Amino acid sequence: MTVPRKPFDPKVNTSTIALSINELTSNAPSFVLVVMDGPDKGAKHVVDGTSPSRVLIGKSPSCEIRLSDPAVSRRHASLYIARGRLRMTDLESTNGTFVNGISVVDGYLDGGEFLRLGSTTFHVQLEEVARPAKLSPRTAFGRLVGSSEAMRRLYPLCEKLADSDVPLVIEGETGTGKEVLAESIHAMSTRADGPFVVFDCVATPPNLLESILFGHEKGAFTGATSSRAGVFERAHKGTLLIDEIGDLDLSLQPKLLRAIQNREVQRVGRAEFTKVDVRVIAATRRDLDREVQAGRFRDDLFFRLNVARIELPPLRDRTGDITVLAKHFWDTLGGAGKPMPPDLLQRFEDYPWPGNIRELHNAVARHLALGEFADFRIESRSSASGSEAPPPPLHGMSSPVPDFLDQVLAKSLVLADARELVLDEFERRYVEHALRVHGGNVTRAAASAGVARRYFHVLRTKRTHKDE
Numbered sequence: 001m002t003v004p005r006k007p008f009d010p011k012v013n014t015s016t017i018a019l020s021i022n023e024l025t026s027n028a029p030s031f032v033l034v035v036m037d038g039p040d041k042g043a044k045h046v047v048d049g050t051s052p053s054r055v056l057i058g059k060s061p062s063c064e065i066r067l068s069d070p071a072v073s074r075r076h077a078s079l080y081i082a083r084g085r086l087r088m089t090d091l092e093s094t095n096g097t098f099v100n101g102i103s104v105v106d107g108y109l110d111g112g113e114f115l116r117l118g119s120t121t122f123h124v125q126l127e128e129v130a131r132p133a134k135l136s137p138r139t140a141f142g143r144l145v146g147s148s149e150a151m152r153r154l155y156p157l158c159e160k161l162a163d164s165d166v167p168l169v170i171e172g173e174t175g176t177g178k179e180v181l182a183e184s185i186h187a188m189s190t191r192a193d194g195p196f197v198v199f200d201c202v203a204t205p206p207n208l209l210e211s212i213l214f215g216h217e218k219g220a221f222t223g224a225t226s227s228r229a230g231v232f233e234r235a236h237k238g239t240l241l242i243d244e245i246g247d248l249d250l251s252l253q254p255k256l257l258r259a260i261q262n263r264e265v266q267r268v269g270r271a272e273f274t275k276v277d278v279r280v281i282a283a284t285r286r287d288l289d290r291e292v293q294a295g296r297f298r299d300d301l302f303f304r305l306n307v308a309r310i311e312l313p314p315l316r317d318r319t320g321d322i323t324v325l326a327k328h329f330w331d332t333l334g335g336a337g338k339p340m341p342p343d344l345l346q347r348f349e350d351y352p353w354p355g356n357i358r359e360l361h362n363a364v365a366r367h368l369a370l371g372e373f374a375d376f377r378i379e380s381r382s383s384a385s386g387s388e389a390p391p392p393p394l395h396g397m398s399s400p401v402p403d404f405l406d407q408v409l410a411k412s413l414v415l416a417d418a419r420e421l422v423l424d425e426f427e428r429r430y431v432e433h434a435l436r437v438h439g440g441n442v443t444r445a446a447a448s449a450g451v452a453r454r455y456f457h458v459l460r461t462k463r464t465h466k467d468e
Contacts, residue, residue, distance in 0.1 A: 030127040031079075031086045031111065038120030039068045047079050047086060048127075053154070053311040054078040057117060058091075060289045062169075062306045071095055071118030074289035085110055086124065091287070093117070142184025144177055145328050148318040157310060162188035167260065167305045169245075170283045172312035175356030178283035179241060181312060186239040191279055194238025199231045201248045202458050205451075209252055211268050214259065220269025232265045232276045239279045245305070246286030247454065250296060257301045280305065315353045315360065322349050325357060329364040333417050365421045369408045431460050 030048035035041050045065045047055050056063040060074040067076075073093040080087055086109040090097040097104055098116040109115070111126025136155035139147040144158075161168055162185045170178045179198060186196045204212055211221075215230030231240055242248070248256065259265045260280050264273040282305050291297035315322065326348050330340045344367065353359055408418050434445035434456075446456035 029081065029084055031081075031109070032125045032127060033065070033079075033115070033122040034125060036114070036121045036123050038118070040120060046127075048081065053313070054080050054089075056091075058093075058289070060292075061303055062289060062309050067117070067120055069118045069120045072120060073118075074293050075287060076117045082108070088115065092290075139324075141181075142187050143180050144184050145325055146318055146321045147324055148321045150313045150318050151321065154310065154312075158185060159188070161185050161308055161310065164308070165190070165279050166307040167279070168281045168308045168310065169288070169306050170281060170310055170312065171288075172283075172285065173314045173356055174285050175358035176312040176314055177357050178312060179243060181310070182239070182241045182281045182283060185281070186279075189239070189279070191238050195235055196239050196241070197231050197235035198241045198243055200243045201246075202244045202455055206249060209249060210255070213252070214255065214265045215267040215274075217267055217269035220267070224269070227267075230265060230267065232259055232278055233274060235278045236276050237278075239281060242280065242282045244284060244286075245282040246284040246288055246291050246297060248297075250298070253298045253301050257298065257304055260301075260304055315356045322353070322360065325360055326364055329361050330368070333365050333368050335364075335368050362421070362424050365417060366425075369410075369418075369421055371407075427459055431456070435460070 030046060033045045033047065035043045035045075055065060056075055056078050057065040057067065057072075058074050058076040059067060059069070059072050063075065065079075073091070073095070075091045076093040077091055077097050078089045087107070088097065088099070088104065088109055089106045090104065095118050099107055099109065099113050101114075101116075109124050111124055113124045115122040115124055135149060135152040136159075138152060138155045139145070141155050141158045144151075146152075158181070168182075168185070170181055172178050183196055186192065199213060201209070211224075211228070211230070213230050213232065215228055215233055216224050218224055218227045242256075255266075259276070262273075263277065264275050266273050288297055288302050288306070292299050292302050315325075323345060326345060327340060330336075348360065348363070355362075405422065408421055430449070431445075434449055435442070438444040438448065442457055442460065443453055446453040449456055451459075
């Protein structure tokens with residue numbers, strides 16, 4: 001884990017590495033960025049507190065401030081209101097970002113500065129009258145729970161997206177709730193009576209990707225003993241979530257583009273096409289612009305999907321939501337009627353949650369199942385930030401499997417919650433065992449497990465929170 005430092009501040013003339021956060025105020029100031037030099041000279045762009053997430057600057061269609069400057073990266077930098085100031089973060093651009101002639105990775109702007117990206121120079125101007133941010137009174141959107149300002153700023157956009165039928169890209173770190181948001185948008189849309197189908201690009205074996213996506217006919221390949229509809233046909237009149245689309249094999253992307261564009265699919269082994277009426281939502285933990293630039297993702301598919309974009313903030317940036325979510329999970333997982341231990345809640349607040357909401361959910365479930373036997377081994381933010389190593393995971397007790405199962409069964413959880421808890425523990429132990437047997441070699445461990453290296457790596461990331 002990178003040690004966080006203070007961002008660049010022109011007043012003290014120092015630059016540092018960024019910590020990406022969404023710090024938002026309810027009455028944020030407004031900044032006007034005037035292009036003083038470059039291909040887009042004369043253009044003006046307003047950045048204020050009404051934005052639900054980061055404002056992106058670059059050449060990509062996904063950017064709110066889109067430039068035609070060839071020296072600018074697809075996603076060059078991001079801007080958002082933070083503590084009454086404009087926070088700028090360079091997004092690992094090719095040519096860097098400069099404030100008043102100084103190369104800056106992350107910094108605060110107050111107005112009056114000159115911001116240069118490629119051959120484009122902005123003059124940053126502070127408006128005299130602040131524009132009040134539009135905060136929703138909601139404390140949840142469907143199954144997506146949260147009352148922080150970061151989430152309340154997102155809810156109005158979520159409502160608009162539910163009323164729409166356009167393709168959507170949901171961005172966010174692993175475990176931030178992308179699937180929950182997609183399902184909630186579906187549930188509040190005109191397609192709510194139709195199916196909600198999830199296709200996971202990472203968990204699906206590579207040799208079955210095309211068949212599961214588009215379906216197959218009997219005898220189309222060895223083992224195809226019967227015809228089967230793909231996820232597009234199964235999602236007819238409903239919503240299809242393509243999870244981790246940034247990992248989809250490049251060879252399948254043209255066929256996916258055709259399916260979305262023409263609203264029809266062709267099963268493997270069939271000459272005819274089948275019409276489908278499906279809203280497509282794509283979710284990714286990756287920067288798709290960077291994937292396009294690297295040649296791993298098709299630009300035309302990205303353009304077709306990215307009609308709308310929403311970014312879910314990580315849990316560490318959702319001030320106040322850790323307690324809200326922990327209590328919510330405590331009640332829904334069987335703890336209703338008994339108080340949550342205050343010391344446990346404090347330890348939750350002090351932990352940086354690299355696995356985000358999924359990790360918090362599993363931590364609460366584990367504590368309810370194991371009680372005093374649960375060994376969380378949580379580090380505080382201060383101690384975690386003082387080390388280059390990632391924080392330790394919230395492991396359960398190191399007991400024999402039967403003892404662990406007995407503890408889970410004794411809590412009388414509903415089947416889905418009990419199964420998730422047991423599966424989480426099993427996968428953690430399995431991955432650790434395979435890595436131990438093969439001396440930490442992921443390739444050999446994946447081969448012994450009979451899964452693709454990519455999928456094993458995802459399991460390892462989810463269960464042990466190692467950086468990719």
